[in-house]
Amino acid sequence: MKLRALLAMPELRLEVVTGDDAELDRPIRWVVTTDLLNPGRYLRGRELVLTGLVWRSGPADSETFVRALVDAGVSGLAAGEFALGTIPDDLVDACRRHRLPLFKVPEDVAFATVTEEVVRHLSGARAADLTAVLDRHRRLVEGTGLGAVLDLVGRDLGMRCHVRTATGRLVAGPGLPGAGAAALAGAFLRAPRLPAYAAGLDASILPVGDGAVCRAADWFLACEGDFADWPAERRALTGELGAIVALERARLDDRLSAESHRAQEIVTAAATGGGLGSAGELERSGLAAGVPVVAVAASGRGGIGAGELRTILAEILPAARPVLGLVDDEVVGLVPSPSRHDVAGAIEDALNALAPGFAGGGVAAGVxxxxxxxxxxxxxxxARQARRLAATRSASVCVVRHDELATHVLLLASVPDDVREMFRVRLLDPLHAYDKVHGADLVRTLETFLRHSGSWTRAADDLHLHVNSVRYRIQRVEDLTGRDLSRLEDQVDFFLALRLG
Structure with a gap:
């Protein structure tokens, strides 16, 4: 209910003393009667305050009284003339100065009548809100979908809302004017708690469901304005709307579809060498003959389940219809790539953008x-071998490409941790200890020397040292470790040990 609605109640006959059109659009949450000079402690905001002016003993009191109301966030003031016979000019001036709408209550209209009428209209509005919620439930059950629900919210309640995925993709609704999809998604992923207000976008971001789903795999509801300014009824409505969206998300979960079951069969067959089905079946699944295909394998850690990871991959893979399934504890995808798109790069960029929503977990992927x-x-x-290599690394997001499998990195990853640590310690610990005591920089010199394939001159130039200084340091490395850096096998050992460090 807005302030201007008071003027449409003929039994009240209220007159506007101060207040422009915009100010009369302020909502009323409740009505309060007071004759205290400073009633702020008893107000919660958005009230219509009724007063008989008993608090006024002089002109200065008007400023005190009005400032207390404005600081408390009331919507408007209605004053009766019972005590003074008229509304004093100092009160009118204070209301105009602080942009507080002021109404005049006729002498023959009791405050109890004003209170009764306002409360009756507020109760009717709450009942209308409840009816609208029930109607939205009915329409959703009838299969009209989220678009119809959000249209109803916008049309009936004047609240523009839309639903997006964690990547920013629009699921339903009209969107918000000027709001960037990526910025909204980033605010959703990074918010310490929900609901949250994105001030730069003038949008409130609300959760969908009970928050049990990892945010990176979740949807969110974005509504115009700051939720902190909404009345309690509006907040309750958006909570109900979020629950409805969660139901729709579950209804659209493609893991339950026949297409999803067929995708699982294809992935299982591809992983085990079983029959893939006819060319027609593969083409209907998006794997047309002659079109190059890239395989992706991914696993989550830190509480990211396989189902959530499957949802994330379905959202970020650069294909309209990726074929996704589970193999053991991995999500495996087959991605048509007719233009030989950089699938690994696209996945890495998308996962890094979603990383704030991993809740301390991470994703390892192989391409x-x-x-x-x-x-x-x-x-x-x-792809699965590359994923295993990615899982050995500590980064929150790690994507390993297939070409890394032909390097020493794969060999190092396959060696048990305790063996790798023993190998590294035996070769490098004497050098680290010497550097710590003497500040000799032997480890960096060794690394530079090997990077330049044993060239004394290039290593000296890189280190800004004389060639003889480099020779002295390498000699010290050999003395401390008992190795000969003129021998290729010793160079390889040091190279691998440095990579392990």
């Missing part, structure tokens, strides 16, 4: 090279 549909088993195995 294969390209192959045709008859060679799916090979690329699936390649």
């Amino acid at each position: 294969s090279g390209t192959a045709g549909s008859p060679e799916l088993r090979g690329i699936v195995e390649e």
